[in-house]
Amino acid sequence: MSKIASTYAQALFDAALESNVLEDIKNDFNVIRSVMKEQPQFMEILTLPKLDKNDKKELIKTIFSKDASQILVNFLMVLIDKDRINLLTEIMIAYNELVNQHFGILEGTVYSAVALSEGQLTELTYAFTKKLNQKVKLNVEIDSSLLGGYKVNLGNVVYDNSIKLQLKNLKNNLLNVELK
Numbered sequence: 001m002s003k004i005a006s007t008y009a010q011a012l013f014d015a016a017l018e019s020n021v022l023e024d025i026k027n028d029f030n031v032i033r034s035v036m037k038e039q040p041q042f043m044e045i046l047t048l049p050k051l052d053k054n055d056k057k058e059l060i061k062t063i064f065s066k067d068a069s070q071i072l073v074n075f076l077m078v079l080i081d082k083d084r085i086n087l088l089t090e091i092m093i094a095y096n097e098l099v100n101q102h103f104g105i106l107e108g109t110v111y112s113a114v115a116l117s118e119g120q121l122t123e124l125t126y127a128f129t130k131k132l133n134q135k136v137k138l139n140v141e142i143d144s145s146l147l148g149g150y151k152v153n154l155g156n157v158v159y160d161n162s163i164k165l166q167l168k169n170l171k172n173n174l175l176n177v178e179l180k
Helices: 003-018 022-038 041-046 053-064 070-081 085-103 118-132 163-176
Strands: 105-112 135-142 149-154 157-162
Touching: 003 022, 003 070, 003 085, 022 041, 022 053, 022 070, 022 085, 041 053, 041 085, 053 070, 070 085, 085 105, 105 118, 118 135, 118 149, 149 163, 157 163
Parallel strands: 105 135
Antiparallel strands: 105 149, 149 157
């Protein structure tokens, strides 16, 4: 993560905290993340050097002014003015980390071979919250290479309970057995 992105994220966090809209902006960023995922050309357009900054701002206003926080819309305008819109993804990640830190939440990702039910996700979240003695929020991603089970990334730690790892361990154990 670049120092510049962290600085912008901190400035947005401070403004959002002062205006009591931390969660609103976090939710708005989730919408922007979805737009970026569904329409990759969105960021391409915003980072085009030949496109006039005012046109980029109009695009932001048209898409986000009705539903997004005014602080966020203004922030996006500043990013365009300062030619920093290319850092938006990094800024969103850093902002999310700051908000989670503020609320004492450890956010991570659970990878599963199949979609998890709401009950399974709640169970996993509860188990890790209890184990780590800290509020945990898990995002789900499908990884069919796991074959079954799950793998959880929380901070710098990976908890692997996948069939893939179990098969690998079984293979290693079988290969290390000495026949008499």
